[in-house]
Amino acid sequence: MPQRITVDTSQVRRLIAEQFPQWAGLPVRPVSRGGWDNFTFHLGDSMVVRLPSAAEYALAVAKEHRWLPVLASVLPLPIPVPLALGRPCSDYPFPWSVYRWLPGSPASVDGVSDPIRLGVDLAGFLAALQSVDAVDGPPPGKHNWFRGATLRTYESQVERSLSALSGHIDVASARQIWAAALDSSWDGVSVWFHGDFAPGNLLLRDGELAAVIDFGTCGVGDPSCDLAIAWTLLTGSSREAFRDRLPVDEGTWLRGRGWALWKALVTCRQTQGRSDADALEARRVLGEILLG
Numbered sequence: 001m002p003q004r005i006t007v008d009t010s011q012v013r014r015l016i017a018e019q020f021p022q023w024a025g026l027p028v029r030p031v032s033r034g035g036w037d038n039f040t041f042h043l044g045d046s047m048v049v050r051l052p053s054a055a056e057y058a059l060a061v062a063k064e065h066r067w068l069p070v071l072a073s074v075l076p077l078p079i080p081v082p083l084a085l086g087r088p089c090s091d092y093p094f095p096w097s098v099y100r101w102l103p104g105s106p107a108s109v110d111g112v113s114d115p116i117r118l119g120v121d122l123a124g125f126l127a128a129l130q131s132v133d134a135v136d137g138p139p140p141g142k143h144n145w146f147r148g149a150t151l152r153t154y155e156s157q158v159e160r161s162l163s164a165l166s167g168h169i170d171v172a173s174a175r176q177i178w179a180a181a182l183d184s185s186w187d188g189v190s191v192w193f194h195g196d197f198a199p200g201n202l203l204l205r206d207g208e209l210a211a212v213i214d215f216g217t218c219g220v221g222d223p224s225c226d227l228a229i230a231w232t233l234l235t236g237s238s239r240e241a242f243r244d245r246l247p248v249d250e251g252t253w254l255r256g257r258g259w260a261l262w263k264a265l266v267t268c269r270q271t272q273g274r275s276d277a278d279a280l281e282a283r284r285v286l287g288e289i290l291l292g
Contacts, residue, residue, distance in 0.1 A: 002054035007039040011091060012049055019086050020098065023047070033106070035200070037216055043098060047083065051096040058094035059143040060216035061085070065097070067137065068215060071192070076128050077121075078102055078211040102211040104203025107233055109284075113207025115238035121209045122202070122234070123245035126226055130191040137192060137220035147195035148221025151181055151255060154262045161265035164272065173290050174261060181258025184251035186222035194218055197226040199233045224248075227256025228263065231288045261289050 009028050017024040026044035034040030037057040038050040052058035065082045072081045079102075086096040105111060112118050140149035158178055162171050194201075195217025203211040227248065230239045243253065264286040271279035 002056045004053045005093070007051050007053070007092065009041065012039075012041050012051070014091055015086060015089070015096070016043065016049070018089070018091075020084055023098075033200075035214065037214075042101065046101050048099050048101045049086075049096065050099060051086075051092065052094045055094065056142065056145075057216065061095040061097060063138050063143055063218070064215055067218070071129070071132060071215070071218075074128065074132055075125065075212075077125055077209065079215065080213055102203060102213060104205045104210045107199040107202040107204050107209070109233065109235065111204050111207060112233075115234065116241045118209055119234050119238035119241035120245045122197075122229060123242045125209075125212060126194075126197070126223070127246055129194065129226075130223055132192045134190050134192055134220040137190070138218070139190070140219055140221045144195050144217035144219045147217045147225045148190075148193050148219045148223070150185070150222075151258050151262065155182070157266055158262055161269040164269045165265065168272070169268065169286065170290055174265065174286075177254075177257055177261055177289065180254045181261070184254045186224065186252070186255070188222075190220040191223050192218065192220055193223040193226045195225055197229045199229075202229075202233070222252075222255070224252045224255035225259045227253065228260035230256060231260040232263075232285050235288060257289060260285065264289055 009030060012028050016026075016028065023043060026047075027042070028049070029042045031040040031042055031048065036053065038052055041049045041051075043049050052061065064080075065085055068079060068081055072079050080099045082097050082099055084098040086098065088094055138144070140146045146153045162174060165171065194212065194215060196214060197212075201212060201214040202209060203213060230242050234242055248256075264282055267278070267282035268286055271282055
């Protein structure tokens with residue numbers, strides 16, 4: 001588990017004043033639900049400051065500054081584009097970034113106005129992302145927790161979760177889905193993937209997909225990790241629309257389901273015995289995965 005540090009508002013104000021004095025007079029306030037990998041703060045009304053919470057997450061900063069402007073120029077929806085790169089100093093040990101603020105609310109099943117259109121829009125975004133030239137793009141590694149590589153990286157986590165959840169979920173069906181995912185392997189040309197194409201990183205406005213954020217786990221490799229969204233946000237006919245719009249072979253679809261299963265099992269184990277929103281959502285997602 002990464003060794004996380006703490007960051008507060010006064011610390012961010014000092015960093016801005018010292019390194020970007022042109023913005024020193026702007027108010028700084030924490031972003032609601034700012035995420036885990038990065039501490040996130042509003043800077044004025046139109047910018048956001050993102051500071052990695054651990055050394056492992058800081059590995060993504062240089063990658064984002066190198067590649068996000070390239071991706072933004074060809075993708076069909078807004079994505080974060082760095083405005084400035086902050087340097088480590090005595091007050092904060094890692095590189096950090098200033099971005100333009102992208103308005104919207106994190107996606108949720110209840111917040112979507114047209115599920116079929118959402119499935120089509122998500123698939124269109126991924127198709128555009130996968131079509132970007134992947135030459136020299138970052139391969140799977142520590143910078144993105146090996147997204148785009150084999151699912152076997154997370155095999156021990158799945159086994160521990162299945163053992164802990166035995167008697168509480170349909171372990172036999174989960175093992176069958178996991179085995180099918182592991183039996184499939186990527187033998188295609190490496191393409192771009194987001195790496196954490198999850199509801200919290202998809203912004204809605206008026207119920208429609210408006211932006212995609214947090215590319216810290218992006219890279220080039222097997223894109224099946226991005227297909228997990230078919231079970232974490234989409235259901236039934238919207239999942240079918242997503243798959244129809246984004247033609248993938250059966251093996252890639254199975255691996256995408258495996259990626260969704262890994263995260264759902266781990267979250268269900270971590271929230272076992274609880275009845276809060278995170279626990280209920282994890283169980284809902286697991287149900288979608290086990291049903292199909």
